[in-house]
Amino acid sequence: MAPQPLHPVTVLEQCHVSPSPAPGQPRALPLTFFDLVFWGFPPVQRLLFYDNADLLSVSDFTLGELPRFKKSLAAALHHFYPLAGKLTCEMAEGAVPEVVFLHGDSVPLTVAVSGDDFEDLAGDHARDTTRLHPLLPALRKHGGSRSQNVLAVQVTVFPRAGICIGTTLHHAVADGSSYAHFLRTWAAIHRLGPECRKVLEMDVPPLFDRGVVRDDAGLREAFLRDHRALASAGDTRLDGWDLSLRRGVVLATFRFTDKQLRALGGHVESETSARCSPYALACGAAWAGIVHARGGSIGRDVDGAAASRAHFGFVTGCKPRASPPIPANYFGNCLGLCRVEAGERGLTAAAASAAIWRVIEELAEEGRALRDARGWVRSVREYASARAVTVAGSPKLRLYAAADFGGAWGRPRKVEIASVERTGAVALAESGRDGDGGGIEVGLALPRAEMEAFRTFYLDLFASLC
Structure with a gap:
């Protein structure tokens, strides 16, 4: 308990x-x-x-x-x-x-x-x-x-x-x-x-x-x-992401400033020739850091064998990509699922970012966002059983500005997606801190030992780019 x-x-x-x-x-x-x-x-x-x-x-x-x-x-x-x-x-x-x-x-x-x-x-x-x-x-x-x-x-x-x-x-x-x-x-x-x-x-x-x-x-x-x-069939594979019943799970936020993202982008381009967006860079660093923090405990593949591939998933907005386009003020879900895989052994921030960016670039192809849609319901369960890292939220939502209640409230000092504890996701938001123009906040929930390992990875990554 x-x-x-x-x-x-x-x-x-x-x-x-x-x-x-x-x-x-x-x-x-x-x-x-x-x-x-x-x-x-x-x-x-x-x-x-x-x-x-x-x-x-x-x-x-x-x-x-x-x-x-x-x-x-x-x-x-x-x-x-x-x-x-x-x-x-x-x-x-x-x-x-x-x-x-x-x-x-x-x-x-x-x-x-x-x-x-x-x-x-x-x-x-x-x-x-x-x-x-x-x-x-x-x-x-x-x-x-x-x-x-x-x-x-x-x-x-x-x-x-x-x-x-x-x-x-x-x-x-x-x-x-x-x-x-x-x-x-x-x-x-x-x-x-x-x-x-x-x-x-x-x-x-x-x-x-x-x-x-x-x-x-x-x-x-x-x-x-x-x-x-x-x-x-009694499928419970979504539970593979749920950490809420485990002891010692902690939530923390890691900030990627505009300066850090530019430095990381230059490093990724020199290593892979990929010119990544800030979103891909933040996601790639978070994905690689979590794989590192977990050590060899990545999860199980669909056939039950030990996973040798690291899995990452993110969503893309489908309103402008639908045919005909869906109005921006449509209320409901309108997201496409995107899957990324890479070798988990020694996965670096550069390799992870480049892999994510390649999938993002493919979305420019007409109809690509919905091409594999028929398998989405089942593939989500497969990703959960493999303990894939996924994304919740987006810097594009601008929640810090959206949640300005004025008066004695003003803008929030902090916005958290607490449910990442149950969904295996990293929470992304625009930086709510003054002076981080263009920065991204990454929130994640991990067992305490894994969080410490992730923090070390994060600090070492940017120390190496200085």
């Missing part, structure tokens, strides 16, 4: 926030084949830490900020009403997985207070993941597990230190781009006021029309068949 946090969180209130004003008639959104790729995945859980040393007591927040917080969330949900709905959990023959919104549906909101060290929790250094768990809300199931909430929110007050917003979102409903769109709208409403017309002028509303997703190849039905077959 995982150890309990030294400073447990005390729940002050549990309530529900409904879209305001109500969005109108009951509505249902069927899941597309893009959504079904992430069916069965752990939810995406983010933590947003905000400095506020002037917040002297819990009552300062509950009497001052909380009413406005609830009102802005309700107003944002008016535009993003599916987030207040419920996702059907049945995958039986004839069942139609969909998000259903009915009048009166809501997002559960938990208000809590913590006695833990805010400065420590919001840092970059390795922190025990069990200390973060109490800051994350759970998605509730309904009707004997026939459906569940799509989104849950928790706000935790740290007196004399700051505030943390925790969100839990079902991945089959929205990708990072749609989450960022919602967060940007919510923060703008909170910053400017629910009645401010500038909010609507700042951004286009979300598009829910599933007709813009063409499925001429019948991928949705193919994915449904795969999911049903995997469920019947």
